Amino acid sequence: MRDLAYLKLLSREYPNIRAAASDIINLQAICGLPKGTEYFFSDLHGEHEAFIYLLRSSSGIIREKIRETFGHIISEEDEVRLANLIYYPEKMINQIKQANEYTEDWQKTAVYRLVQICREVSSKYTRSKVRKKMPREFSGVIDELLYVDNTDDNKTEYYSELINTLIDVRVADSFIVVICSLIRSLTIDNLHILGDIFDRGPRPDIILEELMHFHDVDIQWGNHDISWMGAATGNRACICNVLRMALGYNGFDVLEDGYGINLRPLSMFAERVYRDDPCTCFLPQILDKNIYDAVDPKLAAKMHKAIAVLQYKEEGQIIKRHPEYGMEERILLSAIRYDRGTVTIDGKEYPMRDMNFPTVDPADPLRLTDEEEELLHTLELSFRHNTRLHEHVRFLYSNGSMYKCCNSNLLYHGCIPMTENREFDGLMVGGKMYRGKELMDFIDTQVKNAYFLPEDAPEKEACRDFMWYLWNGAKSPVFGKDKNRSFEHYFIEDPEVMRETMNPYYQLSEEEETCDMILKEFGLPTKGSHIINGHMPVKIKSGETPIRAGGKLFIIDGGLSKAYQERTGIAGYTLIFNSHHLALAEHKPFDPERERTPKVYIVEKMQKRITVADTDEGKELAGRIEDLKELLKAYRSGLLKERIR
Structure with a gap:
């Protein structure tokens, strides 16, 4: 029997057998659902317009869902219009009103199509999870429209009356904004940002505001x-x-x-x-x-x-x-x-x-x-x-870290410092040598101490100074070069002296053996796991590819920043991990006046469809289920008393 004090605490939330059993059934059902879709972005560099477009368009996946749902029923032009409505509903509605096209027919068609898309993107979730994601406004109406039975004539009439009433009471535009928000929310379950939100681009602050309103995001600094x-x-x-x-x-x-x-x-x-x-x-x-x-x-x-x-x-x-x-x-x-x-x-x-x-x-x-x-x-x-x-x-601290292990993927921004002999390079601090995972954990602590330690703490200044070392120190995992040559760029003509030598990691990590060594260091299996990082723009113009080491390493910095695009030839990547496959979305340079849906292609198919049970979340749910089963035993054995209402 598990710790009785813990079970007593758990019994406050589940006061009787029915309550505990009901949640076991619900959690077990969730474990059988397909895993949620994860999106990985890197090196946003202040490009707020491009990033917000990619986030709202789910890097092209919403456009694919439109095509899958309507096939050839609607024209490509209508596909683009519907996609833009989902991405920017307020803006598009204003444009339609100014063009005097905001008719009753347009509203009915738009609502109908949006409901169809919402059904498609919500199909792999439980009804309760979809409800939790629904904005409070119109949640009852959306719930009814999503789960209407089209084979029942009475329900069909009810469905039509709901839409007509939305239009009659002049709230169709508000409804459209809300359901578009829900569609966007349902297409991305988890958002991973692999560092460098700041610098070069115009408004990193706007990117952070967008991220702060996202439902599930983590950041690798x-x-x-x-x-x-x-x-x-x-x-x-x-x-x-x-x-x-x-x-x-x-x-x-x-x-x-x-x-x-x-x-x-x-x-x-x-x-x-x-x-x-x-x-x-x-x-x-x-x-x-x-x-x-x-x-x-x-x-x-x-x-x-x-x-x-x-x-x-x-x-x-x-x-x-x-x-x-x-x-x-x-x-x-x-x-x-x-x-x-x-x-x-x-x-x-x-x-x-x-x-x-x-x-x-x-x-x-x-x-x-x-x-x-x-x-x-x-x-x-x-x-x-x-x-x-x-x-x-504070958001960067509360949602960020030096690295993250998630669903057999190891995420970090730059590198794990290595020597040319394929060994983890060490950084000596306070008389102790740190390497590999231990180095990343140590840095994580120092970064937090630099901000959160009281000003009069003896080690505060050293932690604060260490933040500068991480910016450009030779053994900093987020820098990954021998020197920062900004002085040379300003003051010296000779281009040779401006060259920055990359850490051996960047060459060695192209080999599966090195990736396996790193994955083992962080406690991940070598089979089926991946390393995902950014920091170094992938120059497809020079024949480079984001997929390295036989598919074990993904470098997804493809140059979202305008400062890199002339050298890279593209505008970055999104890595997308759903229940069926890993896919890369190859971005086009952002242009608000042109259609710019990324090119999406599958890079690895899963041997079987991944369910929630196969994920880190599934392991947590399995633990929760076991706890609840122990609670049931305690009730049935009389060790704990039920509260019957």
Whole structure:
């Protein structure tokens, strides 16, 4: 008999045999249903319009459901219109009204078709699960329409009367919005985001708002996410880095409109200090126009240079505090020969493209001027006390981690650091060496401590500094390169010195033997399991494929960010895992004026249809069933007394 105290606690929820038996029957039935559909996205990089389209369209699956449901009954043009109605119902209804096409016939047809699609996507769920997903508004009407018996003439008449009444009382548009939301909710059971929500694209904050309203989402942190999370802790190097990245990609909207960060102190400082400096190497890449705050590119370049110099000062101070990072050679402001206009990197001397450093003292290059100190203090307060940013960062913590094992899949953003000898590389922290899964678990704890430890905790500063190391440290799993060469990109002409060497993981992981080793390390079976990660854009233009190691590894960063699309040739991938197969959706570059349904193709068929019982959720339900069976024994043996109402 299980622990009696636990059974007594369970009896509060199930006061008698009937209640416990009823739930056993329900849970056992759920275990026999097909598993829910999981969606995997990576490297969203602030591309809010493209991502929201993919999320609302279920990466092309809703379009497939429309085609399966109606076949050749409706034209391809009508398929597209119906799909767009499901994705953006409010927008489409407004357009139809403006075109004077919002007739009674249009409303009846739209409601009928939407109900048909909703039946299709809800068919693999229990009625109770569908009810739970229904928005409260119109839930009774939807329930009746979904389960109407079309063979009963009375029910058919009832069905028609429901639709007519929706139109008569002028709530058909509200009903359409609600049922479209339900359709979208039913097509994606679980959403996995494999890191890098932030940077490069215009509005990562809007992506996070969308994710916060999604019913089941988890996030595996990427290095760009870690950088923003570090900035929220008050890490000044991370603050400078997120500002530098945003300024480099003309991201004023996310800073000022998205998070309300006051950039005026920085702009005034930059204008004063770099007044006559053209800052040519710091002109922003303008991939997206700012809607709310158009800043002159010349001023943006000055701000960009000012924050970059501040970042290199702050980074140098962190490196000095932590010799265990082994990054002394990256204190590059100290490696400049100010009298000769050169810098020594990796033992070689290079001429500098730009030697205007009015705030740098050659005798003490890392020292902040009084103005710089005041500016950084102001910026730090902007990040530390930013309500919306901290709402988003807390969401990243509550729904995020370094990795996740889910339904025989191992998810992480970048890599598991390895040596060329196919061994897990180690990171020494506090006199202890961490490798493989232990390293990922240790980092997970340090990331949480950096944010949640009290300010007066002795280890707080070290954890906060470690957030910067994770952004660009050689043994950081979310970085996966030997060095971050941003300094070289700004100040040196020679392209050879800009090359960043990838961790051996990226070559070794293309072999099944390596993937098996990693899967075993994380307690997953080698047969039927997969590793799924992003971080490195897949260049299909160069013949690369997202499927590696005989189908055991999926790299799904295909370049959702506009900054990558010229090199990759596509706009990213969605990996879709349903009860029948694994499929890849290959995205097209986002264009709001054109049809852009992704190309979906199956990459692995399951040997048998996967049920809920085969999943991690099924294992939890099996445990729950066993607990309830023990509760039944306790009632039937008289060990616990039933409460009969």
